[in-house]
Every structure is written in structure tokens, then in C-alpha cells.
């Protein structure tokens with residue numbers, strides 16, 4: 746079985762090839778390693794292989810792993826990419842660097858109030874529902890501009906961009922449509938004056954399609970850490 750460091754190299758090669766195919770510079774897309782369900786030792790192995798940004802889905806698991814890797818905290822960037830309930834915002838505001846999955850103003854307000862003053866602003870992406878009724882998570886595209894303006898005005902937060910989890914689709918051509926939709930929404934917000942720089946889209950099975958449509962961060966789990974016992978993204 747290939748090692749974690751070999752898998753990371755292979756994913757980086759895929760990203761570079763996709764950037765070349767898209768006519769984008771090789772450094773245009775950063776890699777977020779999704780370590781949900783993996784032990785802290787797997788994160789340590791990835792870190793030793795030069796990977797510094799990690800994404801977690803489940804709040805308690807994220808907090809446990811952050812604690813287990815406290816000795817390496819300065820080298821690590823932790824991203825919460827899974828659903829966040831309002832009663833769990835405080836430990837998240839205190840422990841992570843990014844949250845990709847905000848889809849309600851109330852959650853952003855709590856994160857803003859609870860982000861400790863001694864830490865840098867918490868980086869946020871708004872999760873958008875680009876798949877219509879098939880998905881329960883994410884703000885509806887027509888409600889996005891108002892939510893983005895309200896979140897951008899909150900202190901202790903920095904609104905960085907948008908995130909989506911499209912419905913699984915095997916066909917690489919058809920994979921592009923939801924990513925293109927998210928990119929259009931992103932450009933519209935930028936045109937309205939919001940200083941956004943992050944388009945978080947693309948997973949193990951569709952990273953090429955996402956990079957072709959402008960992803961700046963791809964979130965990769967299986968292709969780095971192998972298949973998970975628990976199922977994929979909670980929608």
C-alpha cells in the first residue's frame with residue numbers, strides 16, 4: 746500500500762497537472778488534507794511529509810486531534826469543514842484557524858463573539874448549496890449575497906470565500922457544472938466589493954473539475970489517507 750507521503754506527492758502532481766490544463770500557475774491551488782476518522786498519528790505522518798493544512802468534519806474529533814498534536818500546533822493549520830451546531834461554536838472559535846461550513850448568520854455571530862481577542866481573526870467560508878433540494882446544508886444561492894454582507898461586517902472574523910459539496914457525479918464533464926456555479930457566485934460577490942480570495946471546492950473524485958473551474962483550495966481525504974470506515978461528507 747502506498748504511504749501517506751507517496752499519496753500526498755501523487756495528489757500534488759494531480760493538482761499541478763490540473764493547473765497546467767487550466768492554464769493556471771502551479772501554485773494557484775492549495776491542498777487541504779481531510780483527516781476525518783484518521784488517527785492523530787496519520788496527521789503527524791502527513792505533517793512530516795510537508796503537509797500543514799488539515800480539515801476535520803466532526804467537532805469533537807477535531808478538538809481531540811488538535812489536543813493530541815498540541816506539540817506541533819505552530820506548524821499546523823486546522824480547518825473545520827463539517828456541520829457546526831450553535832452549541833459547539835465556542836470551542837471551535839477557540840481552537841481552529843478556519844471554518845468552511847458556515848451557512849447561517851447566527852453561527853457566524855457566535856463565532857465572532859467567541860473568537861478570543863489574542864488570536865488572529867477566524868477565517869470563514871460560506872457553504873453554498875449548489876445542488877438544490879438534494880442537499881440540506883449550505884445557504885441557497887439567492888440568499889447568499891445578504892448573508893455574505895452581514896458576515897463580512899462582523900468583527901474577529903475574516904470572510905475569505907465560498908465552499909460547496911456538490912452531489913457525487915462520476916462523469917468528469919458533468920462534474921464541472923456545480924463548480925462553475927460556485928465560481929460565478931464568488932465572482933458576483935467580488936464584483937459587489939467583497940474582498941474574497943478562497944474558493945473551496947473539489948475532493949478526491951473531482952479535484953480536476955474543480956481546478957478547471959477556479960478552485961483555490963481542494964479538500965482531499967481518501968486519496969491521501971485511504972478509504973474511510975465511516976461514509977463521506979455529511980451533507
Ligand SMILES: *Cc1c(COP(=O)(O)O)cnc(C)c1O
Pocket residue numbers: 779781802826827910948949950964965966967968977978979
Ligand atoms: C470528507 C470530506 C472531504 C474529502 O472527501 P474525499 O472524497 O475523501 O476526498 C472534503 N470535503 C468535505 C466537506 C468532506 O466532508
